[in-house]
Amino acid sequence: MRILVTGGTGFIGSHTVVELQQAGYNVVIADNLINSNIEVLDGIENITGVRPAFEKVDLTDITATKEIFKKHKDITAIIHFAALKAVGESVGKPLEYYGNNINSIINMLTCMREFDVRNFVFSSSCTVYGQADVLPVTEQTPKKKAESPYGNTKAICEDIMNDFAFAENQFKMIALRYFNPIGAHPSSQIGELPNGTPNNLIPYITQTVAGIRKELSVFGNDYNTPDGTPIRDYIDIVDLAKAHVTAIQRLIDNKNKSNIEYFNIGTGTGVSVLELIETFEKATGRKVPYKITARRAGDIEKIWADTTFANRELGWKAEVPLSESLLNAWKWQEKLGSLKL
Ligand code: UDP
Numbered sequence: 001m002r003i004l005v006t007g008g009t010g011f012i013g014s015h016t017v018v019e020l021q022q023a024g025y026n027v028v029i030a031d032n033l034i035n036s037n038i039e040v041l042d043g044i045e046n047i048t049g050v051r052p053a054f055e056k057v058d059l060t061d062i063t064a065t066k067e068i069f070k071k072h073k074d075i076t077a078i079i080h081f082a083a084l085k086a087v088g089e090s091v092g093k094p095l096e097y098y099g100n101n102i103n104s105i106i107n108m109l110t111c112m113r114e115f116d117v118r119n120f121v122f123s124s125s126c127t128v129y130g131q132a133d134v135l136p137v138t139e140q141t142p143k144k145k146a147e148s149p150y151g152n153t154k155a156i157c158e159d160i161m162n163d164f165a166f167a168e169n170q171f172k173m174i175a176l177r178y179f180n181p182i183g184a185h186p187s188s189q190i191g192e193l194p195n196g197t198p199n200n201l202i203p204y205i206t207q208t209v210a211g212i213r214k215e216l217s218v219f220g221n222d223y224n225t226p227d228g229t230p231i232r233d234y235i236d237i238v239d240l241a242k243a244h245v246t247a248i249q250r251l252i253d254n255k256n257k258s259n260i261e262y263f264n265i266g267t268g269t270g271v272s273v274l275e276l277i278e279t280f281e282k283a284t285g286r287k288v289p290y291k292i293t294a295r296r297a298g299d300i301e302k303i304w305a306d307t308t309f310a311n312r313e314l315g316w317k318a319e320v321p322l323s324e325s326l327l328n329a330w331k332w333q334e335k336l337g338s339l340k341l
Helices: 010-022 040-048 062-071 087-092 094-115 149-169 203-211 237-252 275-284 308-314 324-334
Strands: 002-006 026-031 053-056 074-078 118-124 173-179 180-182 216-219 235-237 261-267 292-294
Touching: 002 010, 010 040, 010 237, 010 261, 026 062, 062 094, 062 118, 074 094, 074 235, 074 237, 074 324, 087 094, 087 118, 094 118, 094 149, 118 149, 118 237, 149 261, 173 237, 180 203, 180 237, 180 324, 203 216, 203 235, 203 261, 203 292, 203 324, 235 237, 237 261, 261 308
Parallel strands: 002 026, 002 074, 026 053, 074 118, 118 173, 173 261, 180 235, 216 292
Antiparallel strands: none
16 A cells, blocks of 8 residues: 655655654655755655655656556555645746646546546645635635635635546545644754745744844734734644545545545634744744735735534644744754755
């Protein structure tokens, strides 16, 4: 039994490979390395003692994708992470985003059918909820129109999975809707490797504290929240990785209640940008230089997860405290040094 992890050298993928291997699964990673680094395999091996099989493949190439399944005949499940993911970039490059993210999922599902692989876990996002009218969001919260081509690819991929699951009900699928993944492996062997100037809050903070960036811009303090800054649900990367192991196990054990299921993967707690900075400073003993600037276009005001369904059905719960996730993110940054990525 082997799990195909697409995008397995990326931030979430690499942490998931570690948890899968530690749970006893064999893994093959498929990644084109456009947004990740082959050295990640060393980090995975250092933590687990096992170097996962690796295939450098562009998953929009159906012929090359089929070769993975011909070579690794023991693949029984797929976790599909591989995708372009920069929200801002997607606005300027919609065809690249739709082309990559939609074609690759269609190719994965096509291979599932051709090679009779029945279990599929997809990395979706809370972006599908947009600014929900009622908080926290449950899996039944209505989806809203996406703010960016990137967000729209997640919504479209969920629709494709849904229609495929309806048409061919021998296939079992789970979409995990992530909230805001943060942190790094506590060993500091793997972590986030942002490409160029980080868009996300935590890598921007750690790079600022490391002296790579001058100061953090806090995008707006005039939101309708207690301190005026936006609220998110920050989920530790190892907790998030473990959710994938429970999802895979659920499918393999046939414990799923329908052949497509959706789960919110968050902590259930909302944290503002200023609260997050304060927690980072306390956890690391480092000051975060910041200034308040204008709002960032497309940002929603507040969102956090109702995790009741995931807690009950997956038997999974976020466990790592925010301060620990932030400390791990900082330790990882220290390991990278002041190297400009
Ligand atoms: N944010 C910020 N400065 C930054 C990056 C992010 O103030 O340099 C804020 C952003 O407005 C949002 C939160 O941090 O409220 C999380 O942003 P991120 O891009 O990490 O994730 P998002 O929830 O937007 O996908």
